[in-house]
Amino acid sequence: MPTRSGSELDPKLMDALVQTSFSVIARLSQAAAAHDLSLTQLRMLAILRDHQPKMAELATYLGLDRSSVSGLIDRAAKRGLVQRTSSGDDGRSFRVSLTADGRRLAPALTAEIAELIAPLTRSLTIAERQRLGDLLIRMLR
Amino acid sequence: MPTRSGSELDPKLMDALVQTSFSVIARLSQAAAAHDLSLTQLRMLAILRDHQPKMAELATYLGLDRSSVSGLIDRAAKRGLVQRTSSGDDGRSFRVSLTADGRRLAPALTAEIAELIAPLTRSLTIAERQRLGDLLIRMLR
DNA sequence: TATTGTTATACTCTATAACTATA
DNA sequence: TATAGTTATAGAGTATAACAATA
Numbered sequence: 001m002p003t004r005s006g007s008e009l010d011p012k013l014m015d016a017l018v019q020t021s022f023s024v025i026a027r028l029s030q031a032a033a034a035h036d037l038s039l040t041q042l043r044m045l046a047i048l049r050d051h052q053p054k055m056a057e058l059a060t061y062l063g064l065d066r067s068s069v070s071g072l073i074d075r076a077a078k079r080g081l082v083q084r085t086s087s088g089d090d091g092r093s094f095r096v097s098l099t100a101d102g103r104r105l106a107p108a109l110t111a112e113i114a115e116l117i118a119p120l121t122r123s124l125t126i127a128e129r130q131r132l133g134d135l136l137i138r139m140l141r
Numbered sequence: 142m143p144t145r146s147g148s149e150l151d152p153k154l155m156d157a158l159v160q161t162s163f164s165v166i167a168r169l170s171q172a173a174a175a176h177d178l179s180l181t182q183l184r185m186l187a188i189l190r191d192h193q194p195k196m197a198e199l200a201t202y203l204g205l206d207r208s209s210v211s212g213l214i215d216r217a218a219k220r221g222l223v224q225r226t227s228s229g230d231d232g233r234s235f236r237v238s239l240t241a242d243g244r245r246l247a248p249a250l251t252a253e254i255a256e257l258i259a260p261l262t263r264s265l266t267i268a269e270r271q272r273l274g275d276l277l278i279r280m281l282r
Numbered sequence: 283t284a285t286t287g288t289t290a291t292a293c294t295c296t297a298t299a300a301c302t303a304t305a
Numbered sequence: 306t307a308t309a310g311t312t313a314t315a316g317a318g319t320a321t322a323a324c325a326a327t328a
Contacts, residue, residue, distance in 0.1 A: 009259035013270055016277035017258060021165035022184075023281070024158050026204070038294070043163075055310060063167075068296050070311055075294075092304045092309040117158060118150035124280050129154055132280070135273045136157035139265050140164070179317070196287060209319050211288055216317075233286040233327045 020120075027116040031109060040064075041076060042109070045098070048082060049106050052097045081105065161261075168257040172250060181205075182217060183250065186239070189223060190247050193238045222246065 025039070032042040040062065047053070047061050059069045073096060076082045081102035084094040098106070121129055166180070173183040181203065188194070188202050200210045214237060217223045222243035225235040239247070262270050 009255045009262065010270065010274060011255070012278065013262065013274035014255055014258055016274050016281065017161070017165050017261075018169065018254075019281055020158070020277050021162035021169075024162035025166055028159065028162075040295070056308090064295090065297055066310065067298080067312080071295075074311095090305075090309080092302095094310080113159075114150045114152070114155055117155055120158075121150065121154065121280060123282060124276065128276055128279070129151065131272070132276045133151060133154035133157050135265065135269055135276070136161050137153065138269070139262060139273070140157065140160055141264060181318070197285085205318090206320055207287065208289080208321080212318075215288095231286080231328075235287080 023120060024117060027120070028113060031112045031116050034112065035105065035109065040072060044072060044076065045081070045102065045106060045109070048096060048098045048102065052085075052095045054087060054093045054095055056093075058096055076102075164261060165258060168261070169254060172253045172257050175253065176246065176250065181213060185213060185217065186222070186243060186247060186250070189237060189239045189243065193226075193236045195228060195234045195236055197234075199237055217243075 028042060029039050032039055037045070043062060044058070047058065051057075051061075053061065055069055055073070056066055058073075059066045062069065062072075064072075073082060073084065077084065080099055082096055083099050085097055087093045087095050121132075124132065169183060170180050173180055178186070184203060185199070188199065192198075192202075194202065196210055196214070197207055199214075200207045203210065203213075205213075214223060214225065218225065221240055223237055224240050226238055228234045228236050262273075265273065
């Protein structure tokens with residue numbers, strides 16, 4: 001039986017997770033900034049690539065207040081990246097979706113992010129990268 | 142000879158790194174927010190635990206403009222967590238250091254962070270956590 | 283002249299509270 | 306009454322530009 005003992009966390013693992021995370025997030029921010037986007041805008045675009053949420057749903061996805069998302073969408077809409085489209089039945093609500101411009105941006109961003117994150121893994125062998133990916137995926141499950 | 146081929150990054154590894162990082166950073170933010178601190182304030186306190194930098198050095202550590210750090214230190218000083226102390230030789234510069242209150246905060250924060258991050262690793266066995274830590278440390282080196 | 287740090291200004295992000303329109 | 310979204314307001318965080326003091 002495998003050992004999955006309780007709540008203790010090896011300080012070395014904690015430090016490694018924290019350092020890795022700061023490094024990854026910094027690279028994401030860098031990719032976003034290259035397109036004059038904030039990290040939040042980047043997350044929003046990633047969500048809208050696969051969903052057309054209502055404002056309240058988007059707020060939940062992002063972990064933000066609805067009022068914060070209003071401004072977020074305002075600014076992104078002013079830049080022509082997203083749009084509010086009528087929701088049909090409920091006259092109070094809208095759906096948010098990417099414009100053609102917004103949709104065009106997504107793959108470029110993904111490619112840039114990959115290029116910025118790839119160097120982080122350069123000191124690992126292919127086999128080690130495979131193992132790392134497996135462990136992280138199992139951890140997130 | 143181990144294979145460390147070029148710039149390609151497995152999308153699965155990239156996603157796993159990104160998701161893990163968002164999860165870790167969210168937990169760090171949560172620990173910080175529990176003490177009315179931002180993520181930046183948390184990073185600043187972590188740096189000051191081991192250094193007494195000048196303003197410009199602190200700005201470099203944090204990757205921020207000096208003007209941004211001025212406000213950061215102002216707010217932290219108003220809360221009694223940090224202080225500006227004369228640098229001795231150079232009349233233009235100061236050193237920033239933790240106050241007694243600030244120093245008291247650090248271990249509490251570390252413990253809370255560990256408690257928030259530990260559950261993330263719960264689905265891995267002890268051996269897997271060990272391997273994950275090793276891989277991350279090698280990656281960061 | 284160059285450097286250190288601050289200040290003035292402007293913008294994004296965020297939350298709380300109050301509001302409008304619809305249900 | 307309750308819900309969806311916006312607006313008003315306030316504060317943190319950030320950068321650029323201009324500044325004072327020191328080197």
